[in-house]
Amino acid sequence: MSESSRDGIESWTESMSARERIRSVAETLQEPRSINWISDQADAAWSTTNEELQELVTQGQLRRVEAGETTLYQPDYTRLLFDEIRTLIEENTREELRDELAAITDEIETWQNTYEVETWEELEQSLADSDLSSVEIRERRDVIAFWQENEADRRLIKHALKLYSDVEAAREQLTNVADRARS
Template identity: 70%
Template sequence: MSESSRDGVRSWSETDSARERIRSIAETLREPRSVNWISDQAEAAWGTTKEELESLVEQGRIRRVAVGDATRYEPDYTTLLFEEIRALIGDNSREALRDELAAITEEVETWRETYGVETWEELERSLADDDLSSEDLRERRDVIGFWRENEADRQLIKHALSLYSDVESARETMADAADGAAS
């Protein structure tokens, strides 16, 4: 038994299938990567990796890009964006989305007041201040990460709210069409 298993912590290669690991990596890449790189990161066989990547390309979740003479893979960011928006709308009421948007705004306002800055970029520049303790640096670094996540979440929520009525109308139209076909 591995040391991590004895401690009750299992590695992802023990808990996720090779295909799940490949998908997880491929859909979160920040830059185009090769089959070999993804295979190494996923701790998966090259053939399995290539097969899963091609399946993800066919599904429109990732895309092939040419980098010189080499083929690389990267997420299809448009597809992933719309899936996230769709999930937000499907899993949350309009009111819940509004509440989350208000909570994010309140948290950002608190950080602005606490650190005397307007943006996370300004807070990041403050890390160079000589008078900050290591604890202050760690705290600010953590806040920068949360702030950036909040900005991304805020954009998604705004998109979801702006499309909410359209999605509801489309669902109603499809339900009416299905009822009409059934009768």
């Protein structure tokens, strides 16, 4: 038994299949990567990685990118965007989305007032101020990271709210078609 298993913690090679690890690596890519790189990161055989990546491309979850003589893979960012919006709509009411949008806006406004800036970029520029202590610099860096996340979340929530009625109508239409088919 490995040391990590004795401590009650499984490594991901013990807790996930090779295909699950490959999918996990592929779905979180920030830039196009080769089969070799993905195989190495997933601790999986090259042939298994190749098969799984081809399946992910067929399913529309990954895209192939040709870089000279090398084939690279990256997530289909458009699909990921719409999947995130769909999840927001399916898991939240309109009111919950509105409340979250208001909370995000409140938090950003608090940072704007606290640091006397309008954007996270301006706050980032303030890191060069020579009179800031290391604690203040770390605090501002943390705020910048949260601010960027909030802006990304705010964009997604706004998209979800804009599409909410359309998704509800499509879902209702699908339910009606299914009900007619059963009758």
